[in-house]
Amino acid sequence: MPRIGFVGRRTVRTSAPRLMGYAWMAVAITIWASWLVLTSSGVTTALSPVDLAGLRALVPAVVLAPLLWRQRYEVARLGLQKSLLLSLYGAPFTLCVGYGLSYAPVAHAGAMVPSLMPVFVLFIGWIALGQRVSAYQLGSAVLIIAGAAAIVFRPAEGARPDNLWIGHGVFLAGAFFWACFTLTLRQHAISPFLATALVGAISTLCLAPFWVMSGLSTMGAATPPDIAFQFVFQGVITGLVSLYAFGEALRVLGLVATRLAAFTPAVATCLAIPILSQVPDAYEIAAIGLVVGGLLVASLPARAVRSAASERGQSPDDPRCRKSQMPY
DSSP: OOEEEEETTEEEEEOHHHHHHHHHHHHHHHHHHHHHHHHHTTOOOSOOHHHHHHHHHHHHHHHTHHHHHHTHHHHHHHHHHHHHHHHTTTHHHHHHHHHHTTTSOHHHHHHHHHHHHHHHHHHHHHHHHOOOOOHHHHHHHHHHHHHHHHHHTOOOSSOOOTTHHHHHHHHHHHHHHHHHHHHHHHHTTOOHHHHHHHHHHHHHHHHHHHHHHSTTOOGGGSOHHHHHHHIIIIIIIIIIIIHHHHHHHHHHHTTHHHHHGGGHHHHHHHHHHHHHOOOOOHHHHHHHHHHHHHHHHHHHHHHHHHHHHHHTTOOTTSHHHHTTSOOO
């Protein structure tokens, strides 16, 4: 039953499903941030990016294969185009981030991929779907971009690598792929389980020829403990749990969940203090503060819409209200 509290003359309702949505998003952010921290701690693997992408896709594909078969008519209804848009968050996203880390540091990946994904959602929704963009949303996007740029283009003590732009380019592509998955999932009300199954199955089919027949795999050079750890972390935790958690948060919270993803660099920074003994300096705190500030600015119109809808006796999910809601 909803819990009711009073703030001044307004009644505030906090429903259990919405709290669960925030809980699912917290799980997803923690997994994403943990991946960044583990990578930056120097935990190495003999597996190639293709191997990691394959493990991330294979586990959900195998585990959820029965579900995919039972919902084959729903998959047919979605069609090839929507299925491929969902699959962009599978192998293409993983390969972009994996190979990007060969050219750019982990801090740049954290600043560009999860932080800029909601910005891509905003502008894709505006250009392709005709969603409105308010001054609050533009201000939020500017702050998030400024925070990411401050980290990416921070003056280096030495010479910057010549191929750094390659890493930045594929990180941007990864953020774009993630945004396409997010908008497709939300726009067509696809269940998180089905989306996870589709992403895993399509990615596995696309990667299988490269994984088996080419020299891109280094599975033979890896040790059993290395393979076992990556199987659990990439396949189960990252490929299955985090994708489902994000999909469930998106289903409950709507596109509000996308801007919460930009908290990932801040959470990774907090986790790095006890795990890596890395304390951020004033510059890094200020850059992360810009991103968080953008998220806070973005939350202002969402609350206003819910309040206005409640005063008119409408649900915030009413189609008449959605046009004025922020698209991310």
